[in-house]
Amino acid sequence: MSAKKDVFICHANEDKADVVRPLVLAFEEADISSWCDEAEIIWGDSITQKVNEGLRISRYVIVVLSDSFLEKNWPQRELNSALHLEASTGEVRVLPLLAGTRKTKKHILNAYPILNDKFYLIWDGNPQTVVDHLKKRLGKQNAFSGDPLRFAGFRPKLNRIYRS
Template sequence: MVSDFETQLNELLERAKNTKSPVNATFGETNINEYNKPSEVWMNDVQIFYENYLKTHALADRIKPLLFHRKYSELVSCLTSISKDRKFIDKMNGIQEVAVPKYLAKGIPQYDVFISHANRDKEDFVEELYQAINKLGINIFYDKDVIDWGDNWKNKILEGTKKSEFAIIVISKNFFDREWTEKELAEFLSRQNRNGQKLILPILHNITLTQLQEQYPSVADIQAIESKKYTCDQIAIMFARQLIKRLKSI
């Protein structure tokens, strides 16, 4: 979401593109006051903008005399520079940098979600689900994208289970009794039980709750959804809501 600060800054720069620089002498039949009026109004608005937002910016000491001497072109140049100052913009948007000690940084999740699934379910469901979540700009551990040529895929997967905020587990008959799907599930169950924080988000894909209870009784008490009842876009939005709730609680 764009803040009032960014909105006003962008509007001032956009207006500057269509405003002629002021002149100091009459020329031809043109009335100089009328000619200079748009640029004068623009500089008045920059003065207000400066008073509201820019007094703490590194260019503040340069902008103040430019406003006093009505240096239009130089003011445009300063505002252009400020529009590229991402650190200051983030500050005005209320986004603060948090210094994290190196010994804690390793514990910060690298991925928003790990999609655990059987390869046989990729074609008819998982790939579409991945694309729907990815469209929302969510950082996903998805084996096809994360594991590169030459990687130790077992180590990569285990690393992903440790560095993901959530795990969407697509549970189907294809998921049952597969060494690595069960290993992933065991890792996530262990983390969830150890941390006491919601982690596992099960999706039942072409199986019933009874089948889940028979195969994985430890997962049966976790609220699940059924793939047949929702589109992939709907599931992606549901996950985004879970992620937002988590971020708000931090």
């Protein structure tokens, strides 16, 4: 059995170049361990066995929700498995990451109404945003890079107060 991972990345292959690979690189730089199919599955492996193992050993499952995701059976099966694990343990497992338009969001929430209850992130092309939120979820110190007051929206207010 492989070592425990912080996060499993569930995605459609079409999202690999623009979303998944930048995330994996950012996670590596932030010392966040991740399970991604192209790094974990090699020639001759049982895909089902490897994916099941990845889901078992990962603390969280980031689900890259896109139009491509909705067209693929495999990532939807991964999401269903992660939702089942979440429901059976009562612990947060699924971390939705919306990579698409408002129309995409509507289609996804229509297909998976259970996700309506979840706080989700919107992919803005900056993997650091995901890293910052994931660090907070993992309980790692210094969860937000840069000025934490600016991130929380307080710095401009403080500047106005102290300049008065």
